[in-house]
Amino acid sequence: MISTTRRRIQLLFLLFSITASFGLITHRGVIAGYNSMHVFPSLSALFWLALPPAIWMTALFLLLPLIAGRLYCSYLCPVGLLQDLAARLGDKLGIKARPVAGFHELRILVLVMSVGFMALWSSTYLYFDHFSNLGRVYGVLDALASGGPFGTSFALGLLFLGTILIVPIFFPRWFCAALCPSGTLFMLLQRWSLFKVRINEDCAECGLCHDACPVRCIHDEGIDMDQCIACLECLRVCPSEAIGYNAGAGRIGRLFAERKPDRPAGAAASRKSFLKTATAAALGAAGAYFVKVRILEAAPSRPNTVVPPGGSSWDQFLQRCVGCHACVNVCPTDVLMPADFENSALGLGKIRMDYDAGYCSYECNACLSVCPSRALSYYPLPVKQRIKMGSSKIDEELCIPYAKGKDCAACHEQCPTGAITMKKHKGVFAPVVNDDYCIGCGACDYACPVTPDKAVRVTPREVHTFAFNPKQHGPKAKIGEQFLREAQDEGFPF
Amino acid sequence: MPITRRRFIKLALSSAAAGLAPAIPSRLWAAEPTPAAYPDLVAVRDGSPVRMFETGIQALGGLSRFVRKGQTVLVKPNIGWDKTPTEGANTNPELVGRIVKAAYEAGAKKVYCFDHGVNKEKACHKRSGIAAAVEANGGEMRSADKKSHYREVKLDGEVLKNVLVHKLYLDSDVVINVPILKSHGGGRVTASIKNLMGVVWDRRFWHRHGLHQAIGEFMQVRKPDLNVLDAYLVMVNNGPRGVSTDDLLLKKMQLLSPDPVLADTAGAKVLDVPPENVKYLGIAQGLKLGTMDLKGSDIKRISLET
Secondary structure, eight states: OOOHHHHHHHHHHHHHHHHHHTTSSOOHHHHHHHHHTSHHHHHHHHTTTOOOTTHHHHHHHHHHHHHHOSHIIIIIOHHHHHHHHHHHHHHHTTOOOOOOOSOHHHHHHHHHHHHHHHHTTOOGGGGTOHHHHHHHHHHHHHHHHHTOOOSHHHHHHHHHHHHHHHHHHHSTTHHHHHTOHHHHHHHHHHTTOSEEEEEOTTOOOOOHHHHHOTTOOEETTEEOTTTOOOOOHHHHHOTTOOEEEEESOOHHHHHHHHOOTTSOOSHHHHHHHHHHHHHHHHHHHHHHHIIIIIIITTSOOOOSSOOOTTOOBHHHHHHHOOOOOHHHHHOTTSOEEEOOSTTTGGGTTSEEEOTTTOOOOTTOOHHHHHOTTOSSOOOOHHHHTTEEEEEEEEOTTTOHHHHHOOOOOHHHHHOSSSOEEEEEETTEEEEEEOTTTOOOOOHHHHHOOOOSSOSEEEEEEEEEEEOOOHHHHSOOOSSOSSTTOBOOOOSOOO | OOOOHHHHHHHHHHHHHHHHGGGSOTHHHHTOOOGGGSOSEEEEESSOHHHHHHHHHHHTTOGGGTOOTTOEEEEEEOOOSSOOGGGTSSOOHHHHHHHHHHHHHTTOSEEEEOOOOSSOHHHHHHHTSHHHHHHHTTOEEOOOOSGGGEEEEEOOOSSOSEEEEEHHHHHOSEEEEEOEEEEETTTEEESHHHHGGGGBSOHHHHHHHOHHHHHHHHTTSOOOSEEEEEEEEEEOSSTTTOSSGGGEEEEEEEEEESOHHHHHHHHHHHTTOOGGGOHHHHHHHHTTSOOOOSTTSOEEEEEOOO
């Protein structure tokens, strides 16, 4: 039996997570708060001396396991829910679920490596982090709904979805117990938790709690606190009120609770286990250093696509982006796309700007407001409107007014900053770009009707700068010097 | 326009109704004066967009001249840009709302509104204030961003052979075109005829194969029944999008005419662009879709003094 209350809360949070991820909730603060709940990409911003979009939310969810244990894992996490549902399917099929224990060293290694990546200014932990993976799972849904793109991000999302839907049929919540860096962090914090699940001397050893436990962490010897996700299912089923969830139980209860079933007792064993853990941690740190400094920094990297607004520079964007696709899901014009190999292997699974699919809307800074790792730093809209991501270039051999002598102005129509002006050219008007005002938003590139090669293309900038403000320096109105000057003439001009 | 099944049925039903006409009291018909009594173009100035419309449509014989009881009406404003009403890129929302209201007052069964704009539809509908104004007056906003909203029309044009046209533009009984007057880098002027680019699916095709020719010959599909050209806040520079409010001039005018070519010719004059430079106007006139002859037309000029 599964507690319907817990399942309802889980489903509700999944619903919230989907609505927040797909931009169905439009309140930026709510989306930012949702993203900031997830300590992994959010904490990485701190290493950049930046703050996640809603730091108080991050702090709250770090404090939670210190007070009440892994409530996030058991009651909220959608990745946990999907695994729970898969485990329930296994249960229905009569497959005997086995506990996932004994990965203690692996999860310490993954956690230390992930923190190491954050400290070394690299987002490579994105392959372990449940939030990034969940974002790519939502990306899979998005791609299926809108017919693509089916690239590497899709494959990564599908792979993750497969592992959390199939493996848990046999090993419930294996991802939480073996890999999830957030889960391991919460597990360590839970050791000092004020409230804990404890078994007291009233226990009649009926075994009901063992069967109810979704992670199978209750054994004859007691509760394996490293696996416990504080879901409190055991409390609900216990017929003799022998299990409590409280701040410090009696001496015997503490004895039961603290005993580790899978580790032999004794000082020598404890030293051995400490050494193993320390080795795993050292290996994790070394791994992070090796991957970041020896492999990633040595690899050549050059942007072939435009770095999104707020990304500041190609290198910085690449080091910070965790590929959670929060920005892709809120982008109203679909210009943000999951990246494949367009920007070398380093950009894999991260994002890119696709000016064939859309353009960066001048009136929007949605992606900047939701990015949890600050790969896209937040700027208010008037500042974002000045960020120069690239430069438009017109190919006069393809451009219709130059090449065919016909009026077109599709690009000029779209240009939000007045960087493209129309100049007389052999009886028609032809576009000219003034680079001082061009922000590289791609509105012209997207609108250009010339096929297959567009006549106007945006060249990406490796480091963003700011463009001139058209309101201050831009081409002035021909008539009228003042804001909204009234026409002075009388009568009609016809 | 082609005879569709829906139009055929409507035609058949209305013919049947005409057969019954003698049974209806004759005073219902007596109120209808001869069309020749109305001016070709009504130009109004120095009032709010709503007030200028109310005055102008009165001079044109009232909206009931164009909208009959029980008809479906399409109001087609410019909602192409993710911009606020004060930026002068979209049609004035209060004017659009008033026209929707007037259509219902004239007995319309249902009033629809859409535009296949340039920016994302949802954002445009909201920021332009037009969706709110239309819905407040009982009109219905329709979507135009999916190919399924369109139907192919065969046309014997120089550029346009097959055009995907929005079904509502083809099927509505009455089309009221409510453009905003702006300068345009390609067309020189955008007003009534250019506004109809918002009822087709593939606007890039027009740019690619001859913008003026396509704009000029498109009205062979169907001519709007009434054009209300909003020239209150006029983008005299950097149109059609505009860079800042420096590009705008408060002209406080409105041009109403059943002839879109005539309205646009007058509009070009308001923008200080010689109408003969606007090639699509000449093309439309050549196809007998309207006249550019301002001197030979009956123009009623109304100045609303405060």
